Amino acid sequence: MLGNGLYLIYAAVALSGVMVAEAFYLLYAGRNDRRAAINRRMKLQENKLSQEQVLIQLRKERGLEGRASWFSLDGFRKLRTQSGLVMPLARFLLTSSGVALAVTLAGVWKGLPFSFAIPLLPLLCVVFPVVALKHLKKRRHKLFGIQLPEALELITRSLKAGHPVPVAIAMVAREMPDPIGTEFGVVADEVTYGSDLVSALHNLFERVGHEDLPLFVTAVSIQHSSGGNLREILDGLSMVIRERGKLKRKVRAISTEGRMSAYILTAVPVLLMTAIMVLMPQFYGEVWGEPMTWYLLGGSLSWLMLGNFMLFKMSTFKF
Template identity: 30%
Template sequence: MSSFREIAVPLWSSGLMIVATCLAFLAAGPIFETGLERALGRQGHRLRSLGLNAEFVSTLIGVWVFLTVALFLWLGVSLQIWPLAIVVCLMMLVAPRWIVALLIRRRERLFRDQMASACFSLGCAVRAGLALPEAITRQSRELPQPLAQEFRIISQAYGRGQPLRRALEEARDKLALEPFSLFVMVLSAALERGGPLDESLARIAGSIFETQRVERKLEIETASGRKSISTLACFPFLFLGGSWFFVPSMINVLFETIWGQWALAAIALLVGVAFVWGNAILNRRF
């Protein structure tokens, strides 16, 4: 009976804490959503400008925060591992901003990659005799997403009577990407003064292709470094798990004593900081 109580009481208390956390999040839903929107700040605006579903990302972050709070209560209240609970949950709360920044970088890169083929195709359409608005409308049907959506917005704005130059400038201000800004500058100059638009678009496409080549080269050169960072970040935890199979009493001391818990928390914090710092160094562009 005593052994059953030893197992049932922690499980029952953990379940009650999870239920209480769910009820608290449901009760404070609007306040939580407002706080989450403010926490995202510029990142949320950037997600929307790049055509990503910011509301869905906010929902996922809300679920992540809920799981973080539940984990904090489980580690701290049920297992009484407060140092590890504090450090691990603080790292989990910081992680969403890093993940959202990664999503934004990948989306921006996708736009840059698609801009090269878009400039080349648009130049071919203009060379074939199509007017610039007609060429943009055609590209909005042929280009892949998400760039096709931006071309479609420009085409629809022009169809509603808005000047083409203004529609291009609005798209430029929304995306805030260097290749697209250069693209709009060339089109605006062609609309204002004329000139060989197809040749200018071909030069832009060549410049973007060269930038892509350099980025791919940098990725290849830093791939081994990224793999080493991930391996080194996982090694302390793999070593800890492997040691538990051979000397469980020594590993149990780390979780049962306050100094052992602080040692584990310090290790987790150092590994997390080193992982983020290493990736930040590899992501730098000189």
Template identity: 30%
Template sequence: MDDFALPTLGATLLTCVFAVMGVHVYATGKAQRQAVVDRLSTTGRIPTVGRRRRFRGVDRRMRQTRYGKKLDNRLAATGLDLTVGEFTAYTSFLAAGLWFLGSSALASFFGPIAGLLGIWAAFAFLNWQRGRRNEKFVNQLPELSRILANATEAGLALRTALSMAADELEAPAGEELGKVADKLSVGHAIDDALAELTDRLPSRELVVLVTTLVLSNRAGGTVVGSLRNLTVTLEERKETRREVRTQLSQVNMTAFAVPLLGLGALLLMDQVMPGSLDKMTSSPLGQGAVIIALGLYALGFFLIRRMSKIDV
């Protein structure tokens, strides 16, 4: 026993020394990181306020994949304060909850269908939020064109005019132009920065405005007259889009009412005849009929939305 006492004591002391060194290195690194964050926050390169991010491990793993990078671009276009990991986790919780709700409220066969519906609803919400933000940005384009025209007429450079517009306009135009101004400040070309803007928020109006700015920047000369005429055109298109959207509001509501009527019919059937859905989905013939019915409802929704989509 005495032969093992000395090596054990030595190993214990060595472990304690390594532990103290590890704690010291960790504390030093944490202090240095905080000092860097404080210095950058003072210069404005890192925002001083922000919420604590959740699911950081999931977010780190998702960003390393191609799907995670595409999803990150989609989230950036929506303007939502969500990371890839948070969106993935929340979508998984939603799908699991709808799976359980569909299985318990209807029948076990409807559980996977409800889960897939939850995933589709999450991505449909992203598309809706992106379209809503894009629509709001398009409505701000006349004011943006007016600001650029006034700044150009006053003799300011295009880079300065874009920075001034980013400060004066509200979100989302202010945020997007702020990104463009940040890229220009670190040496990016105007063509590349504006091209990335059109990729994030695609629209015909923005393409026309960006093309006008890029051509004037390349060829030189005055662009005030073009921007003045473009402002009037954008105002007219804004009013036209508003009228078309008002006329098609009833058709869009019909598209959502059709599948809701089918879901209401299923719930009513289960309430009138308890257990009927379990009996119907217990056979392959009943399952096939349910799948065909759901497919027809989805086809009706798609066709109505397609017919009511008018590009102005």
């Protein structure tokens, strides 16, 4: 019986390792795709798919096509769409659950009582997917915000050359990398297959959720309904977005002290505890099995997270 239990533990650890590796692939391997094609939409077109098939595939990958999975709540599904995740939702949840299982097993191996491990596992299974999607969304929004002024300037130059707005948007899809290349490509494809331009741009904002997009959508909507010189509007809008980005970076640089304080206050107890465990393993050896030890560690971690949350709230400004 003991041997069978050990085999089960080894199998669980091996499965957790595979899922952790897949999680790292999910977060970081997407960067290599840009070397093969300028954006994902162009990459799919290289597979001899029609324009309509590419549009359907992109919408399926983002969870916008087909039946809603029973895993999806509205807020979670919106977060998943805006994160740009193309992995199937069930597979993503399975991967994040594997990471949660690996963390829980590591805690049990270090002496975490089963009375703590049993409620910890479902909590981590809920927290890890949300944290991973928020990380992907933040990284995607940062890159999208850098690319948006360049895309507006490209649209402006295309309008100066006499092209209509849908053709100018399609040019952005051909010339710019992800994420903005594929997103504007979906807009161009939706217009091609019957959607009006304003609705396609509203769908773009729902898919991306970047705070600067409503400025662009509103400008095109006003020009579409009442006329006007869209080229001059987009010129001014591009300048406004660039200046807004400069102001954000300046405020972020000024508020670096608060964030660095949070990083240091978090790192010091962790590094100190790690150093003690490496230099004097027997120092905590006698108390790992005591339930009170884990109560105290849990309380300390809670206070540490609360302090970090307050520091980050004081040093984070939204525009």
